[in-house]
Amino acid sequence: MGFLAPDLPDIDETRWRSLPRAERMRIMSVHWAEYGFGTPWGVLPLYLLKCVVYVAGAAVVIGLTAGFGGVGHLTQWWTRPVAYQKLIVWTLLWELVGLGCGSGPLTMRFLPPIGGILYFLRPGTIRLPPWPRRVPCTRGDRRTVVDVALYAVVLASGVGALAGRVTAAGVLDARTVIPLLVALALLGLRDKTVFLAARAEHYGLAVLVFFFSPADQIIGWKLIMLALWWGAATSKLNRHFPFVVSVMMSNSPMMRWRWLKRTMYRDFPRDLRASRIPFGLAHFGTVVEYTVPAYLVFFCHGGTSTWIAVIVMMVFHLHILSTMPVGVPLEWNVFFVISIPWLFGHYAGVEVFDLRSPLLGIVLLVALFVVPAVGNVKPEWISFLPSMRYYAGNWASSVWLFRGDAEERIEAALTASSGSATTQLTALYGAHEMDMIIAKGMAWRAMHPHGRALNTLIERAVDNLDDYAVRDGETVAGHAVGWNFGEGHLHNEQLLAALQRRCAFEPGELRVIVLEAQPLHRQRQHYRIVDAATGLAEEGFVRVADMIARQPWPDPADPVPVQPIGGGAAPVRVS
Incomplete structure (x- = not known):
């Protein structure tokens, strides 16, 4: 593998074109088992740099909040609720622009390395309404100036929220995000692509929590994180996931030993079904994703045991980062790594059983239980993202x-x-x-x-x-x-x-x-x-x-x- 050249099997063009498709697939599958995608080494620092810019940009923007004193005083303001609110908005905008999931060479984007804003601000591009026959004013598949305007409103209102007024309670004035949520909802009815790209099932819901009391906000964010973990764990209760693990490990730039990658398969190179090792890793990861979050949410009140559980889940997401999963949900995992010590470490004393708002409870019940339940039983009705059926190998x-x-x-x-x-x-x-x-x-x-x-x-x-x-x-x-x-x-x-x-x-x-x-x-x-x-x-x-x-x-x-x-x-x- 070169710095810019991909790692591919050494086969000349004449021989390659003479091979039947089955043989080409066999050669490439065996090569994947040892080398993964064969991504040029020059690409990996770019993804790392993108994550650094995401974190540094968030710190700079949040540090500009009145009274925070800038990045130099981060240790004094990072625990404030408004800092986490602004991190949520920053991340939603980052994804919506196209800088997060689905960007760069690992998603077949090269020049330019993103889509997102380059499409969503451009009339004439394709839009895909989710229910064109049921929702008025959503038919058609061509992006209009109305769609562009709605997208611009989402971006502008997000930027406005980042610079928004902080109330006496130490949180954002929720009225600043009303245009963002309304425009994103309307835009989502006209184009499901934009709604999904914003990761609205996570960040959009987290923004909706801004309308409740500071204590209920923290509880709401904890329950959202729990649902994401449990939803992902539930989606892995299938026969697909061990194959995902073997494929991810083969692609991991951290695992440099080819002999170890070969152990992920039953009988390399003849039998590339997942071996017992990825089966064991899959089951272990699923158990961790069920039990440790449950302990953090329901049983931790601070102290050494809490921080041990916090570290376990941070390492869990850092491991996912290290494998460079195709689709590159890197910033999403970075967001988890930042959120875990904030929500479950510093605010361990905020009990989820102390939720005061029945309305917030109903909203979370629908978004975090009803929608995923329907999406898992009827996957053709609901995207795998709001269904919380994440990287488990079971996709359309x-x-x-x-x-x-x-x-x-x-x-x-x-x-x-x-x-x-x-x-x-x-x-x-x-x-x-x-x-x-x-x-x-x-x-x-x-x-x-x-x-x-x-x-x-x-x-x-x-x-x-x-x-x-x-x-x-x-x-x-x-x-x-x-x-x-x-x-x-x-x-x-x-x-x-x-x-x-x-x-x-x-x-x-x-x-x-x-x-x-x-x-x-x-x-x-x-x-x-x-x-x-x-x-x-x-x-x-x-x-x-x-x-x-x-x-x-x-x-x-x-x-x-x-x-x-x-x-x-x-x-x-x-x-």
Whole structure:
């Protein structure tokens, strides 16, 4: 691996192009197991620098609060409630601009390294309303000056809150965030991408807590943190998560020993299913995420035991940071590392049982229990983010199949801040390296159980796969809507319809395989094969047990069994 060059298998272009897709996937999967994504070393300091700027920027901005005396007096003001309020607003703005999750090369963003504000302030870009048929004035898929104005109001009101008046109670005047919350809610009804990019299920809810008493605010923030931990732990009670652990450990820049990475798999390089080690790590992490937060919230009152638990959870999130997870939720974990000693260390004496406001209790009950419960039972209804089904391997996903010049036509038709991932990679490294990096990304997907199902569904979707370029839906969404963070609902039929309206593809030119997440109470996932021109071609189910029994590379002799709805067993063909 070079400072700027990615680490890829040493295969010349002629041989690479002569290999069948299954062999390419095998090579890239084996390479991932030892080297991870192969990210250039020069990229890692940039992500570290971004986290430093996030923390330093927050400290400078908060330090400008009247009476704080600047960063030099941080030890005197860091425990004040208004400091934490401003950290929440700062982080929401940081994410909303596009500097946080879903930024940089690990999400196929190179030049520029962000989407976010470059799309959301630009009329003509694609927007994806969540309920266009039910909510008035939200139909359409083109960003208008109204959407741009709402986004600008969110940014301006956030900046205003950072400079807002502090009340006699030592907290922000809650009226300063009313424009932010109203504009974000209205904007979210017109474009779910912006709402999700703001991480509104966390930071937006934390801002809503500003309207209650200082003591209830601290209790509310504690309960939000508890729900995030418990939601994440619950989402890991599946058969996917051990595979996530093995893939994350392979990508960790802190784990330099290839022999140790190989132990994450049953029989490297022949069998790349997760070994007992990631299974053990997965179960251990889940237990920690249930028990230690429960101890912090319900049983800690200060003292040595409290600070031991605080340190355990800080190390937990620092470990996640060290693995450089794809999607790079780095600042989110930094926010946790800062919040844990503040909420559960300094304010350990604030008991959650002392919550005074029934209204806040109802709001938190709905947001932290009802919405995640519905989202886990009906994953097709609610994003994995408000469902609190985080990095557990159980996401909606998609694969896009382009024939002829279909991919280039999308790029030409879109209003965007940059070219597609393939265009950017070709400009940086050349066509051969671009093809291999895209294949490496597809191998990452296939290292997870749902990727094994997608391998089989790709073969069912078209007659001659050699005629098609295969792209992960994440890279398509990143270019088309300006943000991508594992949310498959941003690159399903809704985005396909928006692109069809702009490009008018012929039957067979563009096909998409959509795989929904696994419901909590069922051991199967719903799939759909959709043609841009003719609509639904096939749908059905795949069983999780069949996915985890396969290797990351497709095996024509042993595909993942599918259960088409309607009893049809023949693959979909394109004439």
